[in-house]
Amino acid sequence: MNTIAPVFCTIVPPHVLDKLAQAEDPRLSGPARRTLEVDSAHRTRRRITGLRAVASPTAAATGNPHRTIHDCEHRTALPGKKVRGEGDEPGRDATVNRAYSGLGATFELLLSAYGRDSLDGAGLPLVASVHYDEGYANAFWDGDQMVFGDGDGEVFLDFTLPVDVIGHELSHGLTQYTANLDYQGQSGALNESVSDVFGSLVKQYTLDQTADRADWLIGAGLLAPGVSGEALRSMKAPGTAYDDDVLGKDPQPATMDDFVRTSQDNGGVHINSGIPNHAFYLLAVELGGKAWERAGQLWFDVLTGGELAADAQFTDFARLTVAAARARFGDGAELEAVTKAWSQVGVPTA
Amino acid sequence: MRIQVRRTGGFAGIERRAEIETSGLRDAGDWRELAERAMADGADTPSAGVPDGYHYVITFDDDRTVHCADPGLTDAQRALISRVLKEGA
Numbered sequence: 356m357n358t359i360a361p362v363f364c365t366i367v368p369p370h371v372l373d374k375l376a377q378a379e380d381p382r383l384s385g386p387a388r389r390t391l392e393v394d395s396a397h398r399t400r401r402r403i404t405g406l407r408a409v410a411s412p413t414a415a416a417t418g419n420p421h422r423t424i425h426d427c428e429h430r431t432a433l434p435g436k437k438v439r440g441e442g443d444e445p446g447r448d449a450t451v452n453r454a455y456s457g458l459g460a461t462f463e464l465l466l467s468a469y470g471r472d473s474l475d476g477a478g479l480p481l482v483a484s485v486h487y488d489e490g491y492a493n494a495f496w497d498g499d500q501m502v503f504g505d506g507d508g509e510v511f512l513d514f515t516l517p518v519d520v521i522g523h524e525l526s527h528g529l530t531q532y533t534a535n536l537d538y539q540g541q542s543g544a545l546n547e548s549v550s551d552v553f554g555s556l557v558k559q560y561t562l563d564q565t566a567d568r569a570d571w572l573i574g575a576g577l578l579a580p581g582v583s584g585e586a587l588r589s590m591k592a593p594g595t596a597y598d599d600d601v602l603g604k605d606p607q608p609a610t611m612d613d614f615v616r617t618s619q620d621n622g623g624v625h626i627n628s629g630i631p632n633h634a635f636y637l638l639a640v641e642l643g644g645k646a647w648e649r650a651g652q653l654w655f656d657v658l659t660g661g662e663l664a665a666d667a668q669f670t671d672f673a674r675l676t677v678a679a680a681r682a683r684f685g686d687g688a689e690l691e692a693v694t695k696a697w698s699q700v701g702v703p704t705a
Numbered sequence: 706m707r708i709q710v711r712r713t714g715g716f717a718g719i720e721r722r723a724e725i726e727t728s729g730l731r732d733a734g735d736w737r738e739l740a741e742r743a744m745a746d747g748a749d750t751p752s753a754g755v756p757d758g759y760h761y762v763i764t765f766d767d768d769r770t771v772h773c774a775d776p777g778l779t780d781a782q783r784a785l786i787s788r789v790l791k792e793g794a
Contacts, residue, residue: 431783433776488783493715495757497776511717520716527756538756546756574716588719602719619753626719 418472457521522557543624593629611701723793747771
């Protein structure tokens with residue numbers, strides 16, 4: 356068992372494992388299935404390792420995930436029919452398996468990197484519904500659970516495909532239980548950005564990637580073949596994720612110079628999120644190593660620290676990240692890097 | 706009847722618009738009946754909605770405008786929005 360697990364454990368995303376576990380070839384399905392079985396044992400070990408690195412865990416990290424996946428069967432009543440509960444074997448529906456694995460990956464990042472037991476810090480059950488509506492090209496957090504559509508097949512594929520999309524939706528729950536940022540204007544763009552940041556970190560954690568190896572894309576693999584684009588958003592280069600006849604061009608700004616004023620999309624929450632997204636990217640790359648460790652820790656500290664107001668503006672958030680850097684790491688490279696990152700995107704911290 | 710649908714928000718934050726002129730269509734009566742049901746349950750002002758949820762604005766004959774948002778659509782609103790986005794231009 357131990358000779359097989361390390362090969363799969365940190366390199367292969369859980370959803371790939373789920374798929375492999377269903378493979379007819381026992382050479383593939385055997386090891387993958389065993390890896391899924393030992394996954395919880397590994398989680399415990401990694402959790403202990405992770406906790407040592409965390410200075411002050413915010414919750415008693417004794418939790419395990421409590422996941423439930425429902426199938427809406429292409430209707431819109433939520434949550435739909437229960438199809439997989441915690442500990443159940445993967446079934447035949449790859450969408451269900453991806454949702455289950457993505458929930459697990461997000462839970463594990465929160466617990467092992469930040470010592471947080473689920474979204475509320477108290478073991479909140481994680482609920483997702485898949486196959487919502489017919490050809491529904493969207494995913495959302497409804498305040499209690501995640502909802503995923505299958506995509507229209509022409510522009511968007513299944514919204515459970517990118518693990519960062521799953522992490523993004525769950526992070527809306529994390530925000531709801533912590534700073535509860537108003538979903539409007541700059542605080543709404545911060546709400547969106549925090550979801551992109553932790554969504555991307557879930558992907559990087561799952562792939563065990565360092566900041567320089569990560570793609571920093573949100574929704575890679577979500578666009579149908581033929582669509583001119585690589586993803587929906589790029590934290591590395593906001594405004595470059597897609598440029599397509601049907602979709603138009605990625606409207607995200609990277610800096611305050613190009614901040615977009617609009618009444619649409621709750622004041623452009625999915626547009627101006629490009630600015631704090633890019634600041635996080637700059638910080639993570641400047642610091643190097645695993646982005647969830649230091650850069651992610653600072654963002655987590657600000658989100659959960661109790662000082663971030665629900666109507667916070669970019670400058671409020673930026674100042675708190677500087678304070679968090681000083682509190683956690685002193686006057687070191689982190690403080691300098693976070694100050695520089697915000698300066699590069701035109702958000703003042705002083 | 707001229708029906709316009711504008712969809713904003715969503716995970717991608719990409720706006721989509723479509724409209725249809727139903728007068729003269731064979732099923733104009735069905736359209737009118739569906740539009741009236743959708744209108745009856747619509748709100749006069751936008752709601753906060755949910756993170757990444759779609760917001761919809763439906764306008765009838767440039768005269769009456771109603772707002773609704775996922776996941777709180779009525780069956781009539783969902784059916785109308787879906788038809789206009791599919792069959793409209």
